[in-house]
Amino acid sequence: MPSQPHPDVEIVAAETRFARFLRLDVVRFRHRLFSGVWSGEIVHDILRRGGAVAVVLYDPGRDRIVLIEQFRLPALLTGFSPWQVEVVAGLVERDEPADAVARRETREEANLAIIGDLVPIQRYLPSPGASDENVTLFCGRVDSAAAAGVHGLAEEQEDIRVVVTSFAEVEAMVDAGRIENGHTLICLHWLLRNRERLRALWLDP
Numbered sequence: 001m002p003s004q005p006h007p008d009v010e011i012v013a014a015e016t017r018f019a020r021f022l023r024l025d026v027v028r029f030r031h032r033l034f035s036g037v038w039s040g041e042i043v044h045d046i047l048r049r050g051g052a053v054a055v056v057l058y059d060p061g062r063d064r065i066v067l068i069e070q071f072r073l074p075a076l077l078t079g080f081s082p083w084q085v086e087v088v089a090g091l092v093e094r095d096e097p098a099d100a101v102a103r104r105e106t107r108e109e110a111n112l113a114i115i116g117d118l119v120p121i122q123r124y125l126p127s128p129g130a131s132d133e134n135v136t137l138f139c140g141r142v143d144s145a146a147a148a149g150v151h152g153l154a155e156e157q158e159d160i161r162v163v164v165t166s167f168a169e170v171e172a173m174v175d176a177g178r179i180e181n182g183h184t185l186i187c188l189h190w191l192l193r194n195r196e197r198l199r200a201l202w203l204d205p
Helices: 073-078 098-110 167-175 182-203
Strands: 009-019 023-031 042-048 051-059 064-071 083-086 088-091 115-124 134-141 160-165
Touching: 051 098, 051 182, 064 098, 064 182, 083 182, 088 098, 098 115, 098 134, 098 160, 115 182, 134 182, 160 167, 167 182
Parallel strands: 051 134
Antiparallel strands: 009 023, 023 042, 051 064, 051 088, 064 083, 064 160, 115 134
């Protein structure tokens, strides 16, 4: 179950109840309380989604941010617009390095190539009470001159539109609540705060 044992947790039993694109495990466990004693047995349904990567694409020369827009059915079921503006993102395949995922997804979803090294932002848990999904966030330098069109993998029926924005447009979108998913919000807030540092890093000789 866990990648390594933890002294504050005892896994009593774990059973996979469903597995397709997503996997659902039922886990019986106990954990140590703040008082030092052990809890009773607890049963949780855990969505096993695993590792993912998201990368915000920035062109420091043109001072433009490249985002994508695509259809998201769960957003519609939650009462949001199904057309979501996001940063490039994708799932880790097997033991694929996170930076390799960022480069692969940038090519597949935005038809762009990352220039130079990726800048790490952070790794976080979108929903730690329900899922093991963990997302590694990066910022990547791109040339936005060719950023346009609709891309994605045909075999996965992806239909992903590239959106090139200015910092003023992104700030307005964030302030108006038009960015509705967690990894995109974290990446954009980070980029708004680190814009000048990136320009100095990438543009100074």
